[in-house]
Amino acid sequence: MTGSWWKRLLIGLAVVVVTVLLVPRFNGNGQFYQPIVYPGIAIGAILALVPATGYFGRMAMFLLGGAIGTLMFLLRGGLFPQTPTGAMLAWAFTVLILTIIWIASVGYWPLWAGLLGTVLVEAAYENRFAFKPPLVTSDLLPYIFPCLVASAISFVVVLILVMIFGEDRLKSEEEGEEEPSAPPPSSAEADTVAMTPAQ
Numbered sequence: 720m721t722g723s724w725w726k727r728l729l730i731g732l733a734v735v736v737v738t739v740l741l742v743p744r745f746n747g748n749g750q751f752y753q754p755i756v757y758p759g760i761a762i763g764a765i766l767a768l769v770p771a772t773g774y775f776g777r778m779a780m781f782l783l784g785g786a787i788g789t790l791m792f793l794l795r796g797g798l799f800p801q802t803p804t805g806a807m808l809a810w811a812f813t814v815l816i817l818t819i820i821w822i823a824s825v826g827y828w829p830l831w832a833g834l835l836g837t838v839l840v841e842a843a844y845e846n847r848f849a850f851k852p853p854l855v856t857s858d859l860l861p862y863i864f865p866c867l868v869a870s871a872i873s874f875v876v877v878l879i880l881v882m883i884f885g886e887d888r889l890k891s892e893e894e895g896e897e898e899p900s901a902p903p904p905s906s907a908e909a910d911t912v913a914m915t916p917a918q
Contacts (some may be wrong), residue, residue: 795848
């Protein structure tokens with residue numbers, strides 16, 4: 720086991736605590752939001768843990784992905800046909816926009832963060848949309864909000880732990896304890912070898 724195993728354990732336990740504290744609170748007014756809170760907690764933790772670009776860039780792209788994912792459902796409820804083909808077209812449209820933004824930001828706003836934002840919206844509302852597509856304008860935000868709140872809390876908790884540990888990534892034992900290779904001979908040693916006459 721590595722020297723930072725306890726840090727990983729604390730982060731995992733923090734996610735468990737967030738889950739235990741949050742999930743019971745999202746169950747009221749006849750709406751059962753508990754199942755859609757779990758993806759939010761997981762996505763928030765992933766967003767804080769993945770070693771990549773700065774936190775601002777990944778968070779901005781995540782929120783942008785969520786906004787575009789919301790637009791995707793609005794398009795499916797109006798412009799695109801309410802069929803599997805319509806869902807595919809809306810998804811392709813979303814990924815294309817995120818890819819263009821990723822390229823325009825020179826990689827600073829990563830595509831994976833935008834896709835996570837879109838997946839969060841998808842996980843929160845897809846089942847409801849399949850059941851009653853005409854209610855997308857009134858139901859979309861109430862379903863997305865609990866998932867987004869859970870994601871934000873999970874992100875902040877995990878990010879605080881990562882910053883306390885002073886690491887943007889938890890390196891593996893193999894990366895931290897590789898055997899050093901033998902140093903190359905110095906120039907003086909090389910000259911001595913070259914000047915030694917052959918026996």
